Amino acid sequence: MTTQHVKPTVGFIGVGYMGHGLAKNIMLGGYDLWIKGNRNRVPVESLIERGAKEASDIAEMVRYCDVIHLCLPNSKLVEDVVRGAGGILECAKDGLVVVDTSTALPESTVALATELAANGMALVDAPLGRTPKEAEAGTVDAMLGGSDADVARVRPIVDCWAGTIKHIGPVGSGHRIKLVMNFLAMGFGALYSEALSMSAKSGISPQIFQEVIGASRMGSGFFETFAQGAIGREPDAHKFALVNAMKDISYAHQMATEAGVMGLMSGAAKQYYTYALAHGGGERNIPDLADFVAEMNGFDLAAAVEKGRL
Numbered sequence: 001m002t003t004q005h006v007k008p009t010v011g012f013i014g015v016g017y018m019g020h021g022l023a024k025n026i027m028l029g030g031y032d033l034w035i036k037g038n039r040n041r042v043p044v045e046s047l048i049e050r051g052a053k054e055a056s057d058i059a060e061m062v063r064y065c066d067v068i069h070l071c072l073p074n075s076k077l078v079e080d081v082v083r084g085a086g087g088i089l090e091c092a093k094d095g096l097v098v099v100d101t102s103t104a105l106p107e108s109t110v111a112l113a114t115e116l117a118a119n120g121m122a123l124v125d126a127p128l129g130r131t132p133k134e135a136e137a138g139t140v141d142a143m144l145g146g147s148d149a150d151v152a153r154v155r156p157i158v159d160c161w162a163g164t165i166k167h168i169g170p171v172g173s174g175h176r177i178k179l180v181m182n183f184l185a186m187g188f189g190a191l192y193s194e195a196l197s198m199s200a201k202s203g204i205s206p207q208i209f210q211e212v213i214g215a216s217r218m219g220s221g222f223f224e225t226f227a228q229g230a231i232g233r234e235p236d237a238h239k240f241a242l243v244n245a246m247k248d249i250s251y252a253h254q255m256a257t258e259a260g261v262m263g264l265m266s267g268a269a270k271q272y273y274t275y276a277l278a279h280g281g282g283e284r285n286i287p288d289l290a291d292f293v294a295e296m297n298g299f300d301l302a303a304a305v306e307k308g309r310l
Helices: 019-028 041-049 058-064 075-083 106-117 132-137 148-161 173-201 206-215 221-230 242-258 264-278 286-296 301-309
Strands: 010-013 033-036 067-070 097-100 122-125 140-145 162-169
Touching: 010 019, 010 058, 019 033, 019 041, 019 067, 019 132, 019 148, 033 041, 033 058, 067 148, 075 106, 097 106, 097 148, 106 122, 106 173, 122 148, 122 173, 140 148, 140 173, 148 162, 162 173, 173 206, 173 221, 173 242, 173 264, 173 286, 173 301, 206 221, 206 301, 221 286, 242 264, 242 286, 264 286, 286 301
Parallel strands: 010 033, 010 067, 067 097, 097 122, 140 162
Antiparallel strands: 122 140
16 A cells, blocks of 8 residues: 655745746646735736635645745845744744745845744745746746755755756855855846946947847857847846846845955945936836946937937
8 A cells, every 4th residue: 555645735925027937837746836915916816717725814824835935025025924923933833844035135044044943944045046937937047045854845846946956055055146146147237237338438339239249258148138128128128127136236245245255346236226226217127227327427328229220
């Protein structure tokens, strides 16, 4: 007589740009899914139509779920879900594992993991690489931080939504390497924006800049989508809001400071994002940073692009 293995029930809080795809692929992997809705009902209703159940509150999700995924914009919101009134700690259930796919402050992650462990629960940080397109396809990169046992427990679920999985080390390690990655990404966004202004104001058309740099060793997947947005003027070529970019570069700069590392580059890049947000650009995407940097340098990038087409 064999005992049939019962798959754990999974909860998901934060089914937005990235979370929707992850949640969808968890269901495609054969897991029962509970979701916590928010004001944007489109992804929520999409998942409910596929068979997800909507929890009325965190307490209901904890009651029915063995593993809860978080995919939230910042550490403050993660802390609210875990520590807040009616949150995961208050509704503690022995053996529950929280998988935090957010981009978060590592020190916050470690503190939350300690508090959860003291209440019989565990945390695995699992930040994401790539874009909503890969999230929908189930091929994002996952960088895991946690004990061997906790990572092994959630690995089959992560396999549903990730194409590449790397166990980085103990809790917090995933978020640390993710901030290093995003420092590079947001740094490139700032660097490309400044280089584009330098090129345009020196008399080189944005189109020539795109062709030459894209075909050189300086080209990359990031440069390609950045240029499609900034020069090709494709609004959804590189979907990542500047408000989130500002958060990530700020977190990276804070991590460098806490590690005793000089953060000259992260500090300089941060100033461009600060300018963009101060001028109402928070909801615009990373390639749009080039417009703000051009504005700082006294010219209109969209006009320069149009002139380059003539």
